[in-house]
Amino acid sequence: MTRPFLKMNGLGNDFIVIDARDQAFAPAPEQIRAWGDRTSGIGFDQLIAIEGSTEGDAFMRVWNTDGSTVETCGNALRCVAWYLNRDANDRTLKIDTLGGQTRARVLRADARTGTASVDMGKPGLDWRQIPLAEEMNTAKLELQVGPIDAPLYHTPVAVSMGNPHVVFFVDDIATVDVAATGSLIENHPLFPEGVNVEFAQVIDRQTIRMRVWERGAGITKACGTGACATLVAAVRRGLTDRAATIIMDGGPLHVAWAENDHIVMTGPIEVEFEGQL
Known part of the structure; x- marks a missing residue:
């Protein structure tokens, strides 16, 4: 058939x-x-x-x-x-x-x-909504990659968009080994259901460059929920306005965090x- x-x-x-x-x-x-x-x-x-x-x-x-x-x-x-x-x-x-x-x-x-x-809908910001294995401030996770005294990536933001995401902000996204770091974080014990991993470089208050490692799929050219999670993470850190263009390997997606707390992507x-x- x-x-x-x-x-x-x-x-x-x-x-x-x-x-x-x-x-x-x-x-x-x-x-x-x-x-x-x-x-x-x-x-x-x-x-x-x-x-x-x-x-x-x-x-x-x-x-x-x-x-x-x-x-x-x-x-x-x-x-x-x-x-x-x-x-x-x-x-x-x-x-x-x-x-x-x-x-x-x-x-x-x-x-x-x-x-x-x-x-x-509304993003999930509570640690139980991600979910995390232990109570933690989702705006500044106690998580790092690399040496303790000189970590490569650290203190990401966790967001649920109906699925779990963790967003690392970096100075130069071109230097990130998305495959190696993404696969490592996806299976970290802090995330009992696994996690999608985003690496984001803020260009200006309306523009973010982002790459993604998707749970169960690996590197993809774009991730809609990941773009939404990245905007939420940037706003929580005070890095961007509540509406921005998220530029991924596959192209740009417009995301807005509306006044009713809903996330709208186009x-x-x-x-x-x-x-x-």
């Missing part, structure tokens, strides 16, 4: 998107790993299933390339919004995830591209090709 899919991306963060509203879709981890292999399979950062929902317009389920299930994915939410509302008729969509319900609007859509805005989507699993 085959299943049709769309290969999509948001700023290079790429997905296989399956419409599973009419027929259950429950792939085994080894199937996901095979499909996600960029040498022998299709290749993607996350596998997305659009399922039915009793509370919203749809439920979005997310798997990483290692077969693990994760709570949500910001770039994928924009892709799912486009899929559900390709005529961009000013409709607000309620998309449920394991990380909670989000609201999305498609601002522009055509046959293979679009722009969408997603209200990601950015593009693209359809790469169609296929059959």
Whole structure:
């Protein structure tokens, strides 16, 4: 039996998107790993299933390339919004995830591209929301990488955007070994459910350059929830205004921390090709 899919991306963060509203879709981890292999399979950062929902317009389920299930994915939410509302008729969509319900609007859509805005809700700032293994100030975690007397990276900010993030601020992002440091922090015992790791260089009060190591996926070109977490972290440190452009390897994403405490991100989507699993 085959299943049709769309290969999509948001700023290079790429997905296989399956419409599973009419027929259950429950792939085994080894199937996901095979499909996600960029040498022998299709290749993607996350596998997305659009399922039915009793509370919203749809439920979005997310798997990483290692077969693990994760709570949500910001770039994928924009892709799912486009899929559900390709005529961009000013409709607000309620998309449920394991990380909670989000609201999305498609601002522009055509046959293979679009722009969408997603209200990601309020960030989680309490240590239990991340979660951390012990009580700690999430604005200044007692965590460092490297020698005790001369750490390479230290005192990051932890934020939950429905999934866990830790943000390190650096002077020069070009010097960061994202793979080595990201994989180390992802599995640190302080994060019992693992963590997504962002490295951020503040350019000015409206601009941040960011790179990301995603839990269960590795280095990706962009991470929507990571961009949101990075803005929250920068505002908590007094480094930027409450709205900024987050420039990732795949391109820029606009993120705003609204007065109602909700995080709103706006950015593009693209359809790469169609296929059959």
